[in-house]
Amino acid sequence: xxxxxxxxxxxxxxxxxxxxxxxxxxxxxxxxxxxxxxxxxxxxxxxxxxxxxxxxxxxxxxxxxxxxxxxxxxxxxxxxxxxxxxxxxxxxxxxxxxxxxxxxxxxxxxxxxxxxxxxxxxxxxxxxxxxxxxxxxxxxxxxxxxxxxxxxxxxxxxxxxxxxxxxxxxxxxxxxxxxxxxxxxxxxxxxxxxxxxxxxxxxxxxxxxxxxxxxxxxxxxxxxxxxxxxxxxxxxxxxxxxxxxxxxxxxxxxxxxxxxxxxxxxxxxxxxxxxxxxxxxxxxxxxxxxxxxxxxxxx
Numbered sequence: 001x002x003x004x005x006x007x008x009x010x011x012x013x014x015x016x017x018x019x020x021x022x023x024x025x026x027x028x029x030x031x032x033x034x035x036x037x038x039x040x041x042x043x044x045x046x047x048x049x050x051x052x053x054x055x056x057x058x059x060x061x062x063x064x065x066x067x068x069x070x071x072x073x074x075x076x077x078x079x080x081x082x083x084x085x086x087x088x089x090x091x092x093x094x095x096x097x098x099x100x101x102x103x104x105x106x107x108x109x110x111x112x113x114x115x116x117x118x119x120x121x122x123x124x125x126x127x128x129x130x131x132x133x134x135x136x137x138x139x140x141x142x143x144x145x146x147x148x149x150x151x152x153x154x155x156x157x158x159x160x161x162x163x164x165x166x167x168x169x170x171x172x173x174x175x176x177x178x179x180x181x182x183x184x185x186x187x188x189x190x191x192x193x194x195x196x197x198x199x200x201x202x203x204x205x206x207x208x209x210x211x212x213x214x215x216x217x218x219x220x221x222x223x224x225x226x227x228x229x230x231x232x233x234x235x236x237x238x239x240x241x242x243x244x245x246x247x248x249x250x251x252x253x254x255x256x257x258x259x260x261x262x263x264x265x266x267x268x269x270x271x272x273x274x275x276x277x278x279x280x281x282x283x284x285x286x287x288x289x290x291x292x293x294x295x296x297x298x299x
Contacts, residue, residue, distance in 0.1 A: 001065075002027060006035035010045030012255065012288055018052070019280035026056065031064035033091065038069050043172035044288045046083045046112050047192035050170050053090025055194035055283040068095035076100060081172065082111030105131040107138040110173035115161045115193075117168070129155035132173055135187055139175040140293045142250075150246045154189065156239035157287060161193045169193030169284070177297055182269055185293040194284040198223055198258040216259035217277045224256060224263055243289065252291040257282065 004021045007014035022031075033049070041049075056064060066087060069075045075098055078084055082102035087093065102111045110131040115124060129151045136147035161169035171191045178186045195201075198219040206222055207214040222228035227241045240256075244265055247254040255264035262276040269292075 001032050002029040003032045003034050006033055006038045006041075006045075006049070008037055008039050010035075010038055010041040010049070012042070012044050012257075014045060015048045015257070015282065015286065016279055018048075019282040022052070022282070023280050025281045025283070026059045026061060030062045031056070033064055033066045036067045036070045036095065039071060039074055041078065041083075042288075043081075043112075043174050043188050043190035044192070044286065046078070046081060047170040047172050047190045048282075048286055050083070050086055050090065050112065051192045051194045051284055051286070052282075053087065054168065057090055058194065063090075063092050066091035066093050068093060068097055070095070072096070072098070080111070081109065081174070082113070086112055086114065086170075105134075107135060108175040110135065110171070112170055112172045115158050115169045115171060115191075117162045121159070121162055125155045125158045128158055128171055128173075132189065135173055135175055136291070139185060139187055140291060141295075146246070146250075150243070153239050153242035153246065154191075154289075157191055157243060160239060161191065161195070169195070178292070179297055182292055183296050185295075185297065187291045189289040189291075190287065192284065192286040197283065197285050198256075202228060215277075216261035217263070217275070220256055220258055220261055220263040224265075247289060247291065250291050252289060254287075254289050256285065256287050258285040 004018060007017055053064065069078065079098040079100045080103050084097055085102050103109060110128065113124065113128060132154050133147045133151040136142045136150065137144060158171055169192060173187065173189045175185065175187045178184055199216045202219045202222055206228060210218045224240055224244065244254055247265060251267045253264065253267055253270050255262055260277065260279045260281050262279060264274050266272060266274055
């Protein structure tokens, strides 16, 4: 059995570590995802872990094990965020799993929500839109028209999971204090899926334009910088463009990882790399948005 260590703080960078331990993909060994020492996970961490479980099941792998966090406060929050509710379908859970049910959507939290191709997908996406709008308004005090425009773009990104990815996906939204890094209240949004990824989605129409340069990096650049869509109709592919405009306007951060590349729009407060290529492969596509409040936290 191969042990995949979940980082102590499981966020966007933590996914690269996990992806590295899953190589070569897909792994042939039975896996143990060990989160016993994990102290915190972002919406990105929750949705990415479910994406890994979903991708392994879709490829016929043996059900992986997941060792839950030993810290009861941590595992209780994971349950509150709805992670265990869905993880039980993709992992054999080991350890003390809290009995508490996931909370409903609130002013600070949209629990992990699946996005699947079904008759009620529009209803699910509509609920995500309303929840995101409420969280942005209550937590960051954004004006209602601004939060409404963004939540509509977010709902389109969620709909794209069904239309583009060729598989189910996950979304989560949390609000919390980023005291050490930014000294601000932030809203963090993650949309992850285990589908075909940007490269395979755009390859039939875009690969010939790039020649030998075609790959995950070029596909992300086409999607994020040029609003390219695999659909020929005019106006398609504008969801990401609208999200990008909103994030830049509000000094936020937007990143998209797909396959072996990550592309990011970075604000002044983030000195990370805007482009990373040659990352360990991870299936599907993972989007993260961080929007800070305009007001600093009190000392």
